[in-house]
Amino acid sequence: MNPASEPILIVGGAGYIGSHINKGLSGQGYRTVVFDNFSCGHREFLKWGEFVEGDLADVGQIRGLFAQYRFAAVMHFSAFTYVGESVSDPAKYYANNVTNTLNLLNVMRENTVNKFIFSSSAATYGDPVETPITETHPLAPINPYGRTKLMVENILADYSSAYDVRYTALRYFNAAGADPETEVGEWHDPETHLIPLVLDAALGTRKNIQIYGTDYDTPDGTCVRDYIHVADLADAHIRALERLLRGEGSAVFNLGNGKGFSVREVIDIAGKVTGRNIPVIETDRRPGDPAVLIADAKKAESVLGWRPRYPGLDAIIESAWKWHRKLFGEKAED
Ligand code: UDP
Numbered sequence: 001m002n003p004a005s006e007p008i009l010i011v012g013g014a015g016y017i018g019s020h021i022n023k024g025l026s027g028q029g030y031r032t033v034v035f036d037n038f039s040c041g042h043r044e045f046l047k048w049g050e051f052v053e054g055d056l057a058d059v060g061q062i063r064g065l066f067a068q069y070r071f072a073a074v075m076h077f078s079a080f081t082y083v084g085e086s087v088s089d090p091a092k093y094y095a096n097n098v099t100n101t102l103n104l105l106n107v108m109r110e111n112t113v114n115k116f117i118f119s120s121s122a123a124t125y126g127d128p129v130e131t132p133i134t135e136t137h138p139l140a141p142i143n144p145y146g147r148t149k150l151m152v153e154n155i156l157a158d159y160s161s162a163y164d165v166r167y168t169a170l171r172y173f174n175a176a177g178a179d180p181e182t183e184v185g186e187w188h189d190p191e192t193h194l195i196p197l198v199l200d201a202a203l204g205t206r207k208n209i210q211i212y213g214t215d216y217d218t219p220d221g222t223c224v225r226d227y228i229h230v231a232d233l234a235d236a237h238i239r240a241l242e243r244l245l246r247g248e249g250s251a252v253f254n255l256g257n258g259k260g261f262s263v264r265e266v267i268d269i270a271g272k273v274t275g276r277n278i279p280v281i282e283t284d285r286r287p288g289d290p291a292v293l294i295a296d297a298k299k300a301e302s303v304l305g306w307r308p309r310y311p312g313l314d315a316i317i318e319s320a321w322k323w324h325r326k327l328f329g330e331k332a333e334d
Helices: 016-027 059-068 083-088 090-110 144-162 194-203 230-245 263-274 298-304 313-327
Strands: 008-011 032-036 050-053 073-076 115-121 166-172 174-176 209-212 227-229 251-255 280-283
Touching: 008 016, 016 032, 016 230, 059 090, 073 090, 073 230, 083 090, 083 144, 090 144, 115 144, 115 230, 144 166, 166 230, 174 230, 174 313, 194 209, 194 263, 194 313, 209 263, 227 230, 227 313, 230 251, 230 298, 251 298, 263 313
Parallel strands: 008 032, 008 073, 032 050, 073 115, 115 166, 166 251, 174 227, 209 280
Antiparallel strands: none
């Protein structure tokens, strides 16, 4: 089968990660259809392929979409992702991240569309018992967001055993950076992620960056994370899709660089990349944050042939900075 002959459905393709995947797939000659309700996505990110506005909460709309197109595969990015909000409003997270995903999977079954790429998360592991984390590490999420991701992984495993469905779950560590051509990038409202907030402080659109906790059991007392460039995530998704289109079976992969950076290191590197002073305030820990999350992504390297093209945090922050200035209206100096 020519993989480009039938379209790929990108649910949530107007969001941060989905839009980079849409760009990557389109650039490789795939036909794409984005399905999005703009609860988090942006119309400005609809730059490639076709588009249908709709909501996974409405089974009739999903059926209409599948009546309009015959999809080669489905990629799903339309989950809510704020850990703190998942603690204060779990109903919102279970409804969208679990029930709505089931709606999608069931309409796929009705239409015998049987290849699914799922955007999962390192939050499925919870507090690591060993680092770096491999895919066989125990799954013990410590917040509702992580539990929704694990529930969907479990549903997928059961569907894959019982029905003619094959899936790949990609467990991301900390997605960061922006399209090197700045056509799309990170744009959340409200923004809660470290790197865009640090860049706001560099730009002067916020007064400072708060460090959430300086008493962790880490070399400098601040949390350590594994930041992975969103363009590298996109590349891994395309490889995972091609593997499913070749007829291979269900699988789970970690996606990260295998190198951790503390919050202080992120702020230091951002200071060097931007050449700006970044005022810092030390505050209490944020509930639900594990001290260290570092991926072992060797399985993705060996099975998918994936190698990150932007392994350095300076290159990741440079791309984010270029996008950030474009988004918030500051003229780039270079
Ligand atoms: N963080 C911080 N100040 C902020 C936002 C985040 O110190 O204003 C820390 C957070 O506690 C975590 C790391 O930065 O240790 C990355 O957080 P982010 O929200 O970007 O991603 P997460 O790890 O929650 O997926």
